[in-house]
Amino acid sequence: MPLLDVENLTVTLATSSGSAQAVRNLSFSLDEGEIIGIAGESGSGKTMTALSLMRLLPHKGFATGSIKFSGKDLLAQTNRAYRDIRGNQIAMIFQDPMTSLHPMIKIETQLTEHIRHHKKISQESAHLKALELLDTVKIPDPASALEAMPKQFSGGMRQRIAIAIALACDPKLLIADEPTTALDVTVQAGILRLLDQLRREKNLAVMVITHDLGVLSSLTDRIMIMYAGSEVESGLTSDLLKNPRHPYTKGLISALPTSSISGKKLLTIEGMPPELGQIPSGCAFHPRCAYAKTSCESQIPTSISISTKHRIFCPVNPLVSS
Numbered sequence: 001m002p003l004l005d006v007e008n009l010t011v012t013l014a015t016s017s018g019s020a021q022a023v024r025n026l027s028f029s030l031d032e033g034e035i036i037g038i039a040g041e042s043g044s045g046k047t048m049t050a051l052s053l054m055r056l057l058p059h060k061g062f063a064t065g066s067i068k069f070s071g072k073d074l075l076a077q078t079n080r081a082y083r084d085i086r087g088n089q090i091a092m093i094f095q096d097p098m099t100s101l102h103p104m105i106k107i108e109t110q111l112t113e114h115i116r117h118h119k120k121i122s123q124e125s126a127h128l129k130a131l132e133l134l135d136t137v138k139i140p141d142p143a144s145a146l147e148a149m150p151k152q153f154s155g156g157m158r159q160r161i162a163i164a165i166a167l168a169c170d171p172k173l174l175i176a177d178e179p180t181t182a183l184d185v186t187v188q189a190g191i192l193r194l195l196d197q198l199r200r201e202k203n204l205a206v207m208v209i210t211h212d213l214g215v216l217s218s219l220t221d222r223i224m225i226m227y228a229g230s231e232v233e234s235g236l237t238s239d240l241l242k243n244p245r246h247p248y249t250k251g252l253i254s255a256l257p258t259s260s261i262s263g264k265k266l267l268t269i270e271g272m273p274p275e276l277g278q279i280p281s282g283c284a285f286h287p288r289c290a291y292a293k294t295s296c297e298s299q300i301p302t303s304i305s306i307s308t309k310h311r312i313f314c315p316v317n318p319l320v321s322s
């Protein structure tokens with residue numbers, strides 16, 4: 001049984017022109033200790049997918065379908081029951097670590113309050129746990145760091161502290177939404193190595209969300225590509241990056257700086273992703289797709305298996321011989 005099993009997840013949000021679907025019929029699963037990457041252009045529904053797992057959707061937003069976590073149906077839990085799951089079994093870090101950190105409160109207080117909110121332990125045990133957590137995320141001199149304020153740390157160190165808070169209650173799943181986008185490349189590499197180490201040492205399942213496929217190549221086991229709220233392709237990382245089959249995935253990969261260095265012909269994706277509430281009929285990607293046929297305007301693509309764990313949502317499958 002996978003740790004996380006999402007089936008036909010649809011997220012509906014309220015917009016000024018009525019309700020609209022930000023995530024549409026999304027299905028994926030994640031095993032313990034596995035890292036999945038979710039990629040796609042801005043607005044493809046990556047964050048809304050994550051927030052529906054945390055049950056933190058915007059006001060009037062709601063999720064339908066099924067989200068099973070350790071066999072438990074998350075959408076069926078009461079708000080009260082969910083408070084035990086969020087932060088405890090499923091934790092999340094954000095692009096801006098200050099989303100998780102209060103700027104005016106000492107690191108020690110932030111960590112120990114979070115630990116004691118979820119676990120009935122003494123202040124002294126919480127202090128020891130906080131020291132251990134800062135050591136786990138490789139903050140130099142954890143004892144002094146506990147006495148400091150968030151503003152005294154660099155962006156990379158703040159993200160490590162946010163990860164420490166997320167790990168405080170030994171979650172089984174860590175969701176990282178653009179965790180390194182705001183950081184420079186060397187600091188980014190350190191955070192990615194840390195996530196990889198945590199998965200191995202703690203058997204932590206990790207969901208990494210990014211618009212940058214390059215970030216995922218060395219870190220993830222599997223990748224799912226989203227477009228306009230739906231999956232277009234998913235597969236084992238090396239399979240998907242070496243042998244992308246959906247024109248959208250191919251476009252994203254060709255746009256990576258490394259693709260141009262290798263001298264391959266660049267395949268750019270013309271046009272812009274659709275606005276929420278204006279998703280094209282049939283295959284949502286068809287207006288931008290160089291391979292689209294008339295049938296793509298009306299037929300909603302279904303999953304086509306390419307190989308074990310590699311599937312695409314494109315009946316035209318145009319890149320099969322390229």
Ligand SMILES: Nc1ncnc2c1ncn2[C@@H]1O[C@H](COP(=O)(O)OP(=O)(O)OP(=O)(O)O)[C@@H](O)[C@H]1O
Pocket residue numbers: 013014015022040041042043044045046047048049058211275276
């Ligand atoms: N609070 C909100 N109310 C209404 N619509 C929203 C809200 N937040 C996001 N959206 C819309 O929902 C869709 C999906 O947004 P989401 O934030 O999940 O995209 P994303 O893939 O995470 O993009 P990015 O890479 O920019 O973070 C977008 O069209 C976005 O404009």
Ligand SMILES: [Mg+2]
Pocket residue numbers: 046047048177
């Ligand atoms: Mg986002």
